[in-house]
Amino acid sequence: MKLLRFMAVALSGWFLAGAAQAADPVNVYSIWPENYARPMFQEFEKATGIKVNFIRFSSGEALARVIAEKNNPRIDVLFGGPVETFAAGIKEGIFQPYKSPSFAKLPARFKQADGQWTAIADDPLVFMTNAAFLKGKNLKAPASWDDLLDPAYKNQLQMADARTSGTAVTRIFSVLEVNKRDEEKAFAYLKKLRQSVQLYTKSGGGGTLPVGLGQAGGGIFFIVDALETKAKGYDVVISFPKEGIGTSAEAIALIKGAKNPEGGKKLIDFATSAAMQSKLSEHKVNFVPANPDVKTDPALAEVLKGANIFPIDDEYAGANRKRIVDRWVKEVLGPQ
Amino acid sequence: MAARGLAAETRRMLRDPALLGAVVVLWLLLGLFVLYPLAELLVRAFSDEGRFTLEPLLGSLADSHHRAAFVNSLILGGTVGVLGTVLGFLFAMTATRAGLGRHWLTLLDAAALLPLVSPPFTTSIAIVFSFGPKGFISHDLLGLDNVSAYGFWSTALAETLTYFPIAYLTLRPIIAAIDPNLEEMAFSLGGSRWRIFRTVTLPLAVPGFANAFLLLFAASLADFATPLILAGNNFPVLPTQAYLQITGMFDFKGGAVLSLMLLVPAAAVYLLQRYWVGRRVYVTVTGKVGQRSRSRAIAPWAAVLLVVATVLVAVAILYFYALLLYASLVVAFGANNSFTWQHYHVIFTEGLPAIRDTLIIALIGMPLGGFYGVLVGYLIARRRFPGRQAMEIVSMINYALPGTIVGIAYLIAFNDPPLALTGGALIIVACYIFRYSPTGIRATVALLQQIDRSLEEASASLGAGSGQTFRRVTLPLIAPAFFAGLGVVFIRSMTAISATIFLVSLSWTLITVRILENMTELALGPAAAFSVFVIVVVFVVVSGLSALLMRLRTPMAGAAARSLLGG
Numbered sequence: 001m002k003l004l005r006f007m008a009v010a011l012s013g014w015f016l017a018g019a020a021q022a023a024d025p026v027n028v029y030s031i032w033p034e035n036y037a038r039p040m041f042q043e044f045e046k047a048t049g050i051k052v053n054f055i056r057f058s059s060g061e062a063l064a065r066v067i068a069e070k071n072n073p074r075i076d077v078l079f080g081g082p083v084e085t086f087a088a089g090i091k092e093g094i095f096q097p098y099k100s101p102s103f104a105k106l107p108a109r110f111k112q113a114d115g116q117w118t119a120i121a122d123d124p125l126v127f128m129t130n131a132a133f134l135k136g137k138n139l140k141a142p143a144s145w146d147d148l149l150d151p152a153y154k155n156q157l158q159m160a161d162a163r164t165s166g167t168a169v170t171r172i173f174s175v176l177e178v179n180k181r182d183e184e185k186a187f188a189y190l191k192k193l194r195q196s197v198q199l200y201t202k203s204g205g206g207g208t209l210p211v212g213l214g215q216a217g218g219g220i221f222f223i224v225d226a227l228e229t230k231a232k233g234y235d236v237v238i239s240f241p242k243e244g245i246g247t248s249a250e251a252i253a254l255i256k257g258a259k260n261p262e263g264g265k266k267l268i269d270f271a272t273s274a275a276m277q278s279k280l281s282e283h284k285v286n287f288v289p290a291n292p293d294v295k296t297d298p299a300l301a302e303v304l305k306g307a308n309i310f311p312i313d314d315e316y317a318g319a320n321r322k323r324i325v326d327r328w329v330k331e332v333l334g335p336q
Numbered sequence: 337m338a339a340r341g342l343a344a345e346t347r348r349m350l351r352d353p354a355l356l357g358a359v360v361v362l363w364l365l366l367g368l369f370v371l372y373p374l375a376e377l378l379v380r381a382f383s384d385e386g387r388f389t390l391e392p393l394l395g396s397l398a399d400s401h402h403r404a405a406f407v408n409s410l411i412l413g414g415t416v417g418v419l420g421t422v423l424g425f426l427f428a429m430t431a432t433r434a435g436l437g438r439h440w441l442t443l444l445d446a447a448a449l450l451p452l453v454s455p456p457f458t459t460s461i462a463i464v465f466s467f468g469p470k471g472f473i474s475h476d477l478l479g480l481d482n483v484s485a486y487g488f489w490s491t492a493l494a495e496t497l498t499y500f501p502i503a504y505l506t507l508r509p510i511i512a513a514i515d516p517n518l519e520e521m522a523f524s525l526g527g528s529r530w531r532i533f534r535t536v537t538l539p540l541a542v543p544g545f546a547n548a549f550l551l552l553f554a555a556s557l558a559d560f561a562t563p564l565i566l567a568g569n570n571f572p573v574l575p576t577q578a579y580l581q582i583t584g585m586f587d588f589k590g591g592a593v594l595s596l597m598l599l600v601p602a603a604a605v606y607l608l609q610r611y612w613v614g615r616r617v618y619v620t621v622t623g624k625v626g627q628r629s630r631s632r633a634i635a636p637w638a639a640v641l642l643v644v645a646t647v648l649v650a651v652a653i654l655y656f657y658a659l660l661l662y663a664s665l666v667v668a669f670g671a672n673n674s675f676t677w678q679h680y681h682v683i684f685t686e687g688l689p690a691i692r693d694t695l696i697i698a699l700i701g702m703p704l705g706g707f708y709g710v711l712v713g714y715l716i717a718r719r720r721f722p723g724r725q726a727m728e729i730v731s732m733i734n735y736a737l738p739g740t741i742v743g744i745a746y747l748i749a750f751n752d753p754p755l756a757l758t759g760g761a762l763i764i765v766a767c768y769i770f771r772y773s774p775t776g777i778r779a780t781v782a783l784l785q786q787i788d789r790s791l792e793e794a795s796a797s798l799g800a801g802s803g804q805t806f807r808r809v810t811l812p813l814i815a816p817a818f819f820a821g822l823g824v825v826f827i828r829s830m831t832a833i834s835a836t837i838f839l840v841s842l843s844w845t846l847i848t849v850r851i852l853e854n855m856t857e858l859a860l861g862p863a864a865a866f867s868v869f870v871i872v873v874v875f876v877v878v879s880g881l882s883a884l885l886m887r888l889r890t891p892m893a894g895a896a897a898r899s900l901l902g903g
Contacts, residue, residue, distance in 0.1 A: 027842050034853060053842040056853055064582055065838065068747045074841065075758055155484060163580045199486055200569055202580070209860060213670040215468040215485075233671040333569055334401055 028054040028265040029062045031081030032250070033205075035257060036224070039283040044270050050263050058203050059085040060164050066255065067092050073257045076264035079271070080222065082166030082248045086117040088316050089177035089253070096256040098265055102272040102291055107308070109311050111288045112248055117251040120271045121280070121287035122249035124309045125170055128226040129218030130211050131235040141239035145178060145189065153196040153249075156217030158207030160200065162325045166248060167204025170319060171220050172328055173312045175246070181316070183324075190332045212236055227286040227303070244308040249290060342722055349721045354803035359721055365708075368732050368755075369770045373745035374733065380748065381592035393596075402594060404830050405572040410601055412492060412573055417553040422549055423649065424503025425541070430646040431504075432511045434639040446875075447650035450657050451875055452501035453874035454847050455831045457855075457865050458566040459494045462656035468554050472659075486568025493743040494562050497653060499555045500821060501547035504780065505824075509655055509816055510544035511537070529638075531556040543785050547778050553605050558738045560834050574598050577739040579834075582744060588734055593742040602736035603729075657871075664864035679861035682871060687850055687862065689868070694847045696831035697764050705769040706822025710774020710814055713821075714806060716777070717784040718792065734767075735774040739834025742771060747838045759841040772828040776821015783817045784810075822879055830870050 030037040030217050034056050041052035048241065057065065059081040066078060078089070090112070090128055097114040110119035127142045134141060137152045148157065160168035174189065180185040198216055205225035210216040212234030226238050252271050254264050270276050275291040281297030288304070289295055296304070349356050380387055396402050427448050431441055451459055466473045514537060522532045560575035568574055574594055584593035663669040667676050683691070715721070718727045734742050746767055750757040757763040791813070795805040811818070825902040833848040840849050847866050854863035 053847060055840065060582075061837070064588075064744070065747065068753050069758070071752050072756060161580070170377070197569075198484065202564060209855075210464070210468075213465075215464060233668045235671070273522070276627055329401070334404075334572075 002171065004070050004171050020159075024260075025051040025053050026076050026260055026267050028052055028077045028079050028267070029065065030056045030079045031059045031062050031085070032053045032079065036283075036285045036287075037080060039285070040271070040276055040279065043276060043279050046268060046305070047270060048266055049268060049277060052267065054079070057127055057162065059166050063089055065253040066094050070094055070257075073255050073259070075255055076260045076269050078121070078253050078255060078257035079267075080250050080252070080317055082123075082170065083117065083119065083251045083314065083315060084166055084248070084321060086112070086133050086253055087252045087309070087321075089310060090116050094256055094269055096254040096258065096261065099255045099268045100265070100272045102269075103190045105292060106272070106290060107292070109314060117253040118268065118272050119249035119290040122247055122254050122286055123222045123224055123250055124304070124307070125174060125220055125245045126223045126226050126239065127218065127239045127245075128208070128211055128221050128229065129237050129239070130216070131212050131237050132214055133217040134237060137217075137256075141237045143243045145175065145243055147241075148196055149192050149216075150196075153217060155196070155240065155257070155309060157193075157196045158199045158201055158210050158216040158219045159197060159221070160204045160206060161202060162200075162328050163333075164202045165204045165206075167220075167222055168200070169317070169325065170222075170246050170248040170312055172230075173317050174244070174326060176313070176324070177246060177310060178241075178243045183327075187327065187331060194332050223288075223300075223303070227300070239310070240302060240307040242308060242311050246312045247288075247309050250287060250310060345720050345722050350803050352799060354806075355715075355719060355721060358715065359723075359727075362712060362715070362727065363637065363723075364772075366725060366727065369766050370730055370733050371406065373739075373742070377592050377741065378596075379744040381589050381596065389896050392593045396590060396593045396597070401572065402577065402597075404572075405574045405594075406597055408488075408571055409574040409598065411487070412495070412563075413553040413556040413601065414501060415492045415722070416556040417549040417555040419492065420552040421503045421507075421545055421548045423496060423500040423546070424505075424507050426642065427500075427504045427646055428507040430642045431508055434642050444646060444650060447653045448501050448504050449875075449878070450653055450871065451498045452505075452877070453827050453831065454657070454871050455851055455867055457496050457561045457563075457565055457652050457846055457852075458660055459656060460562050462659050463490055463494050463566065465659060466592070479735075484568070486566055486570075488571045490565045491563050491571065491573075492806070494566055495556050495559060497656075498559075498562065499552050502551050502555065502775065505775075505820060506548045506551065506782065507541065507544045508860075509779075509820075510782060511541055512784065513783075542780050542839065547782050550605055551775065551778060554602055554732075554736050555600055558736065558834070560738055562740050574806045575740065575808055575834075578738055579740040588744070592741065593736050598738060599733075599736060602732075606794075636780070660864050660867055663761035663860055664868050667861070669860050669864075670701050676861075679865035680869075681885075682862045687847075687866065688877050690845045690847050690850045693761070693844050695873070697761055697844070697846070698826050700761070701765045701768045702822050702826040703861045704765070705773045705825030706776060706818050709773040709825075710780050710811070710818045710871035711819030713777040713780025713811060713817065714784065714814065716763065717781045717800070717811070718789070731770075731777055732774050734771045739771070739832065739836075740838070743835035743838030746835070758839065759843060761844045764844060764846070766838055767824055767839055768829045768832070771835060772825045772832070773821055775824040776817060779817035779820045780814050780838045783814050787813050815885065819881050823881055826877055828875050 013133075013292040015094045017266070028041075032040075037054060039054065041054060045051055046239075057310035060079060061084055062081065062092075065336065066073070066075070069075075070092070078086070078095075086095070095116045097112075097115040098118075100118060103115060103118055104112060106119065110122075111117070129139075129141055133156070135225070139152055140151070142148055143272065145155075156199055162172055162203065172186075174187055176183065176186045179189065199210075204222055205228075207219040207224050208221055211219050212232065214231045218232060223238070225231065229236050252268050254268060258264050271292065274291050274293040277291045280289060281300065286297070286300050349359065381392060382390070407592045409426070427444065430436065431444060436444070464485045467490060468474065470893070474485075519532055519536055522536050523529075527535070560579050563571075563573045563576045564579070567576060574597060578594040578598075581587045581594055618784065658867070664679055665675055665677075666673045667678070688867060713730050716724060716731075737745075746763060747758060749755065750763055757766075792805050792809055795809045796802075800808065831848060833852060836846055837849055837852070840846050847870055851863045851866045854860070
């Protein structure tokens with residue numbers, strides 16, 4: 001009997017899911033983790049009365065799905081995620097250019113010239129180390145890229161795999177910039193760094209929990225994930241290399257062929273404006289706002305104070321990404 | 337000769353409407369949910385702007401990294417197949433021959449089934465916590481520093497512990513069905529225990545071994561979650577590489593090609609099993625079940641040894657899961673170990689849609705998958721019709737393919753009208769049925785190999801049609817396989833992730849996807865709470881099934897129910 005009722009519910013569910021939804025809710029794939037995205041969508045619903053249906057995927061998965069669904073898009077907006085994911089999407093022709101009211105006032109690196117994507121936040125990389133690990137090895141928090149080559153770090157670091165993670169790509173381009181784009185020097189460093197790496201993880205934040213728990217000594221992560229680890233109560237130390245480290249913009253884009261483009265545009269207007277980005281600090285989501293009208297949260301600003309952070313050059317990264325990642329896979333990743 | 341045989345088979349099928357109907361419907365379903373998506377995927381992999389090209393395949397073969405991954409996958413699959421079969425046999429022998437009491441058996445079953453009923457990466461996480469650089473066992477207990485939990489052995493260990501229950505489930509009914517009177521007879525004829533074990537018990541268990549090894553090898557070949565967490569960077573395997581190729585490099589072609597390389601070993605093992613097992617006869621049930629005399633075929637010291645070994649493994653498994661339970665009940669595992677119910681509160685509020693969707697999907701897929709498995713298994717093992725072998729092979733494809741590929745293939749094939757199924761629940765249910773019913777198919781085939789054909793022939797000669805014979809004679813005999821198949825589909829619907837991670841949608845999401853999400857969000861607590869919930873639900877359902885099976889009147893079903901589902 002119960003089974004029958006379940007089946008009835010499920011069958012009606014199929015029909016509902018199959019039929020086109022009424023215009024109202026906006027359908028979204030979020031690359032931001034749910035705990036960052038959910039409060040933002042709740043704020044949007046509060047402000048506009050429009051509900052957001054969303055599901056979270058890592059950047060590669062989200063992009064693969066949007067490409068697979070190209071002929072019959074299931075969503076209206078791709079939300080969050082590093083711009084290099086969006087750059088790959090442009091090549092596949094999956095976005096509908098749209099310029100929100102905030103578009104004009106954003107600096108050039110926070111938008112695609114045609115409006116294919118717009119940045120909603122900025123996310124610098126940091127070094128994050130386990131405090132107990134530092135104490136046990138009698139080390140100071142790493143303050144230079146070369147510090148990570150110290151034998152004390154051998155087999156101790158976890159960081160992301162460049163095949164899946166935008167975090168890793170930003171990290172590799174940081175090393176290139178620090179080495180004045182001299183690829184030979186940069187790869188010589190990356191190969192040496194390999195000796196310190198215990199594991200390359202699938203997702204950018206994959207190593208944060210192991211570092212928090214002391215399974216790993218440290219790693220290189222986006223600041224939003226590092227501060228979240230700290231907020232959870234794990235005793236970790238955040239530091240920056242004196243040579244500088246890269247930052248990556250987080251973007252939003254309208255999907256070509258979206259079933260609810262008007263709702264999608266409203267969400268983009270909201271996400272790129274001060275209305276949403278001023279709520280980031282309130283919800284303890286430690287992205288740096290992209291909109292110049294929004295002040296960075298004081299606590300976050302304190303962490304960033306004095307740090308040498310540079311943006312990754314979009315054009316250079318876009319033109320060389322595939323080649324550099326391929327080279328990294330071939331020369332650095334494999335069995336050593 | 338062959339042509340005449342085929343013609344005769346075709347004629348017979350056309351005269352038998354039940355058989356004809358079943359074959360046609362099955363082929364339609366297999367065509368739609370196995371062949372069509374695969375074809376769509378192949379078109380993607382081997383065409384470039386409308387032209388046929390082998391470039392991606394050749395490129396992959398030339399890459400030494402990919403070749404290493406191929407070899408590693410074989411080594412891992414073989415190791416897990418052997419270790420898991422041995423472990424499964426150990427448990428099955430202990431359960432059926434060591435003379436343990438009911439309560440001990442229940443406990444043993446519980447430990448053995450835990451890994452099977454939990455999301456695949458829970459074992460991996462527990463292993464990292466136990467054997468990692470700061471692991472409870474490696475560091476706190478043994479004082480080792482700087483060990484690595486990543487690589488071949490930890491992956492093999494995790495997969496063996498995760499998948500050996502498949503071998504146990506496959507072997508236990510078969511060993512239980514070996515009439516102890518046979519061993520008894522050999523014993524009274526003066527055979528030594530070792531000789532009886534070698535010449536009576538083991539040969540009768542051979543189809544079970546072959547099936548268990550095949551299933552484990554295929555499971556390991558297709559598993560991507562465990563290597564993703566444990567293999568590390570020095571031991572790449574194909575499913576993980578294929579997954580990364582697609583999700584990371586946005587390279588459908590390369591990923592499809594890599595996964596197609598997996599089909600070759602899967603097919604090879606399958607053929608080996610077919611011709612090795614096919615030549616022997618294993619009839620021990622001849623219509624009248626012998627009185628279950630208590631087995632004397634095992635020496636008391638051997639029984640003790642079996643029990644000790646089994647208990648050690650069981651304790652190790654229980655320890656892993658105690659860790660999981662603990663993580664679900666503390667504020668932040670490893671940082672703040674004070675007690676809280678908070679994580680359970682979260683999964684029953686924010687996580688409720690995922691729980692509801694998962695249960696609905698699992699409950700729909702369960703009976704359909706069980707019936708499909710028995711039907712295909714029966715047709716393959718007992719009926720002659722054109723294309724029988726092809727059906728057997730096609731029905732195994734989705735099981736042998738890595739889930740990532742099945743998921744991507746479904747996503748490509750079912751996104752556009754007229755077959756726009758993505759976004760609904762049907763596509764997830766179909767994915768589970770065609771991916772996880774092969775366990776039921778194999779169980780049916782193995783069981784039927786032990787049941788004498790003369791029973792059905794008697795029914796046929798008394799004038800019953802094939803449908804009636806199936807319903808009245810065969811079905812009761814293979815009820816254990818039906819419930820095994822149904823149970824596996826339910827369990828997998830609750831725990832699998834690799835294929836369906838591509839099929840979840842805004843309207844239908846799954847617990848396992850939420851668990852993976854939670855892990856990437858650092859929310860280990862809710863992830864552990866979800867896992868505990870899944871394990872509890874599956875245990876309740878499996879116990880219910882077991883009770884149901886006990887009430888079936890056939891003596892065979894009752895006996896096998898006890899052996900199959902425990903307690």
